[in-house]
Amino acid sequence: MRAAVIGAGIGGLTVAAALDADGHEVVIYERRDEPAAVGAGLTLFENAFAALDAVGLGDRVRKVSSDAITRMRAGQRLPSGDWLVSMPPAMVPLTRTLHRSELHRTLVEALPSDSLRLHRSAEVGRGGEPAVTVDGRLERFDLVIAADGLRSDSRTRLGLDRGVxxxxxxxxxxxxxxxxxxxEASETWGAGRIFGIVPLPDDRVYWFATESTSAGRVAEDEREAVRGRFAxxxxxxxxxxxxxPADAVLRHDIYDLARLPASFARGRTALLGDAAHGxxxxxxxxxxxAIExxxxxxxxxxxxxxxxxxxxxxxRYSALRRRRTRAIWSQSRLMGKVSQASSPLGVRLRNGLLRAAPPAAAARAARRMQRWQQP
Ligand SMILES: Cc1cc2nc3c(=O)[nH]c(=O)nc-3n(C[C@H](O)[C@H](O)[C@H](O)COP(=O)(O)OP(=O)(O)OC[C@H]3O[C@@H](n4cnc5c(N)ncnc54)[C@H](O)[C@@H]3O)c2cc1C
Incomplete structure (x- = not known):
């Protein structure tokens, strides 16, 4: 079969490499000059590796990632450093961390060199017919996979967009x-602010910081902005x-899909990754x-x-994946609301809830979510 993939993010590269390994011919269109590796570090859990293993990519990604985090005390702390809740290493679910750029490089290396078309913006056909328009030229395929991210133009063109x-x-x-x-691998929860520390394979540290605020703000020096808030x-x-380095600090306002599309497929075109369930x-x-x-x-x-x-x-893909991702999309949204609590009462309630939750129960719930079932 001949397939087109729109977008060379983690989702697009994974599906392209897996299709290629299954003997299909794949063309990936990426509008940027290189595959998007925006975002510093990444954490992947057991479900992602089970899915990668199922398509023969697990070992390649294991090689560029580390499970050191599973040998560390992990949990949530207060800005003072006191632990709100922590899990001993034996309870920490299987977790691996890696540089995003390494994941992208590994997935690109798994592809035939002529399959990736960089600097090419692609448009899906509106009715779900398996064709894409690139540089004004229509090209036909047997299958089109739109993995073009949270603000997917494909989702809109297919009439499946419900906003962000x-x-x-x-x-x-x-x-x-x-x-x-x-x-220690921790998230520190303050009032409307979180700081996370994640060790990477080469002993460098990936960190993230959040703040509840209105959208669209930027600082002249983002590192100074974080420093001022967390010093x-x-x-x-x-x-x-x-x-x-100051110029390596990234800032993004966080969006999710307002509602998931009614379907992840139309005709012979499928939505995948953030395009389907940001x-x-x-x-x-x-x-x-996206990997699942x-x-x-x-x-x-x-x-x-x-x-x-x-x-x-x-x-079948749409039915299975919509059910699975809808649950995680809504839990993630709820977790965002709880963890970003900023009023004194909200923070007291949140911290009380966290302290009352037995770590073993939290570990069990995480394991349930991190279990992938083959279709
Ligand atoms: C702060 C933060 C932390 C995160 N941490 C984690 C984590 O630890 N673990 C985890 O699993 N997830 C994490 N995520 C989520 C994860 O980054 C995304 O879910 C994932 O990268 C989505 O991949 P994707 O391939 O679906 O989309 P994207 O990475 O957005 O890729 C889409 C690609 O499509 C291209 N494109 C768009 N339109 C076109 C077009 N018309 N033609 C051609 N190309 C096009 C874009 O240029 C882009 O390269 C995090 C997200 C954020 C914001």
């Missing part, structure tokens, strides 16, 4: 330029910020779900067989 929603907070991200010794918080927060980052599952989508789609097509009914496989 500002989540009420902004996020900064950075990776330290040097190795740092951290033996009084416990070590090694300030050290992480200071070890990050969610807030509070559960660290956006990329994981990719594996599910490829396995369903494999099951349909060479001359099978592609539209029926896509309908």
């Amino acid at each position: 929603r500002y989540a009420g907070y902004t996020a900064w991200r950075g990776v330290t330029a040097v190795s740092m010794t951290v033996d 009084e918080w416990h070590p090694p927060i300030l050290a992480c910020i200071d070890a990050t 969610m807030t980052p509070n559960l660290g599952q956006g990329a994981g779900q 989508d990719a594996a599910a789609l490829v396995l369903l097509l494999r099951r349909a067989g060479r001359d099978g009914d592609v539209e029926a496989a896509l309908e």
